[in-house]
Amino acid sequence: xxxxxxxxxxxxxxxxxxxxxxxxxxxxxxxxxxxxxxxxxxxxxxxxxxxxxxxxxxxxxxxxxxxxxxxxxxxxxxxxxxxxxxxxxxxxxxxxxxxxxxxxxxxxxxxxxxxxxxxxxxxxxxxxxxxxxxxxxxxxxxxxxxxxxxxxxxxxxxxxxxxxxxxxxxxxxxxxxxxxxxxxxxxxxxxxxxxxxxxxxxxxxxxxxxxxxxxxxxxxxxxxxxxxxxxxxxxxxxxxxxxxxxxxxxxxx
Amino acid sequence: xxxxxxxxxxxxxxxxxxxxxxxxxxxxxxxxxxxxxxxxxxxxxxxxxxxxxxxxxxxxxxxxxxxxxxxxxxxxxxxxxxxxxxxxxxxxxxxxxxxxxxxxxxxxxxxxxxxxxxxxxxxxxxxxxxxxxxxxxxxxxxxxxxxxxxxxxxxxxxxxxxxxxxxxxxxxxxxxxxxxxxxxxxxxxxxxxxxxxxxxxxxxxxxxxxxxxxxxxxxxxxxxxxxxxxxxxxxxxxxxxxxxxxxxxxxxxxxxxxxxxxxxxxxxxxxxxxxxxxxxxxxxxxxxxxxxxxxxxxxxxxxxxxxxxxxxxxxx
Numbered sequence: 344x345x346x347x348x349x350x351x352x353x354x355x356x357x358x359x360x361x362x363x364x365x366x367x368x369x370x371x372x373x374x375x376x377x378x379x380x381x382x383x384x385x386x387x388x389x390x391x392x393x394x395x396x397x398x399x400x401x402x403x404x405x406x407x408x409x410x411x412x413x414x415x416x417x418x419x420x421x422x423x424x425x426x427x428x429x430x431x432x433x434x435x436x437x438x439x440x441x442x443x444x445x446x447x448x449x450x451x452x453x454x455x456x457x458x459x460x461x462x463x464x465x466x467x468x469x470x471x472x473x474x475x476x477x478x479x480x481x482x483x484x485x486x487x488x489x490x491x492x493x494x495x496x497x498x499x500x501x502x503x504x505x506x507x508x509x510x511x512x513x514x515x516x517x518x519x520x521x522x523x524x525x526x527x528x529x530x531x532x533x534x535x536x537x538x539x540x541x542x543x544x545x546x547x548x549x550x551x552x553x554x555x556x557x558x559x560x561x562x563x564x565x566x567x568x569x570x571x572x573x574x575x576x577x578x579x580x581x582x583x584x585x586x587x588x589x590x591x592x593x594x595x596x
Numbered sequence: 597x598x599x600x601x602x603x604x605x606x607x608x609x610x611x612x613x614x615x616x617x618x619x620x621x622x623x624x625x626x627x628x629x630x631x632x633x634x635x636x637x638x639x640x641x642x643x644x645x646x647x648x649x650x651x652x653x654x655x656x657x658x659x660x661x662x663x664x665x666x667x668x669x670x671x672x673x674x675x676x677x678x679x680x681x682x683x684x685x686x687x688x689x690x691x692x693x694x695x696x697x698x699x700x701x702x703x704x705x706x707x708x709x710x711x712x713x714x715x716x717x718x719x720x721x722x723x724x725x726x727x728x729x730x731x732x733x734x735x736x737x738x739x740x741x742x743x744x745x746x747x748x749x750x751x752x753x754x755x756x757x758x759x760x761x762x763x764x765x766x767x768x769x770x771x772x773x774x775x776x777x778x779x780x781x782x783x784x785x786x787x788x789x790x791x792x793x794x795x796x797x798x799x800x801x802x803x804x805x806x807x808x809x810x811x812x813x814x815x816x817x818x819x820x821x822x823x824x825x826x827x828x829x830x831x832x833x834x835x836x837x838x839x840x841x842x843x844x845x846x847x848x849x850x851x852x853x854x855x856x857x858x859x860x861x862x863x864x865x866x867x868x869x870x871x872x873x874x875x876x877x878x879x880x881x882x883x884x885x886x887x888x889x890x891x892x893x894x895x896x897x898x899x900x901x902x903x904x905x906x907x908x909x910x911x912x
Contacts, residue, residue, distance in 0.1 A: 398788070400784075400788075419787075420787040420788060421787045421788075421790050421791055421792045421793065422790075424787075424788060424789055424790035425790045429788075429789075430788065432785075432788075436782055436784060436785035436788070437782070437785070438777075438778055438781040438782055438785060438786075439781055439782070440777075440781055441777075441778075441781065445774075449774065449775075449778050449786070449789055449791075450789040450790075452771060452774065453775065453778075453786075453789050453790040453791040454789055454790035455790075459771075460771060460774060499789060502789075503789060503790065
């Protein structure tokens, strides 16, 4: 893969603590345009907190976050949504009473300046078609299956025309056919030039789509590099992957 | 326009014909009906659309009443005084809303309730301006006859109801209404898609206060005398919530129906059970909420009609 896209996201020494608890300590990370970065680590490592901190949900306690050349450390959530940062939630967050269409329309309406409700609904149809939910457009979000709601999250995120997209466990709770479908979608997004940072526990998916992997453990970045190096890194094996995985991997060559 | 919007406008138009049918009592009742409907519609913006249960109706009702009363005592005509009261309440509520609406659920409810007490104490203590606990006399407006006075205030309150209803209808189909709807369903997700929730909630709070303030102004001019315990009565905060629940939370048509139904019940019970009216009214409200939890709008008029005209009325 050609790497030299210019830097879109830069974190320097970002920390976040919740009173006594250090959820993130001194995380420095850089993401370039067009990359698909996998963010892995054990439960409670601070992966979601890192995304929340970048998006302004839980602002950084210290450190600097730059996005597309500007300092966004203190930017509010709704503002970060308008400058091209979007995300899906691990625990899906639909507007339950709205139809799938209006869910996506809301995302288009409030993130794009000058969008009207009518034009937002038109745009929403396209995004629903992209994730394969056009048949469910008028169904209320509460009635969709989990897999559909995950794809709805994705359609919402796409309606915000992101430059950088965070995917927070889009595959959790899905069966293997659904995972395959979601993986195809991620490939397509990457091909469309969207930079992606994805939190994912399924190593198969991570290795399949990511160009780079960053590993968090106890709020610290313990490894960052090419997938083939990361899965052999002893620190990562210890903290997350486990000896069994490493042996199986070694056996496979 | 949806069917319920048309129904709402027809309902309001029907109310305007009231003076044709009755004397001073009908006019008084009609004026209160319009006032209650203004309360319910206003509360619905912040309570129904945005999902923030506000108890501050009485605060802005009293504030509007006093603002108008003070201005009229300084010789400013009624229309201008009410207009100023409306703008004053709008601005103040937007500012207070930006602060108070950071709280959610019960916390917001209690904070909004405290506004009533704060305003009441301010008015109580600004004796020079408001007369304090002695109350405030307000000059008569036209005063040619009791009946023409009653007719004038009925139409003034009706006009305010119409303006309120049109505003609420406009909000409900606008980007603002859509956004408030998003906030009610999932505020986190709403700000995640780029919605400035603080701004939207502040505007909603402002809109829910300004017409109530104007109604307070008209009320003050109508009754000629106000005192803090009358216009800052906490019941003015509770009633619109009950009306909205009875009529159907979130639906403008529903809350107006709820307001009229509530007034009907109040009058009926007051007249027949003067000693125990609060108790009887309370029981009726509980029964209504238990058996009709989604309000009047959840009744299917068509089905009831078929039931009544068909073989036998089926009560289910």
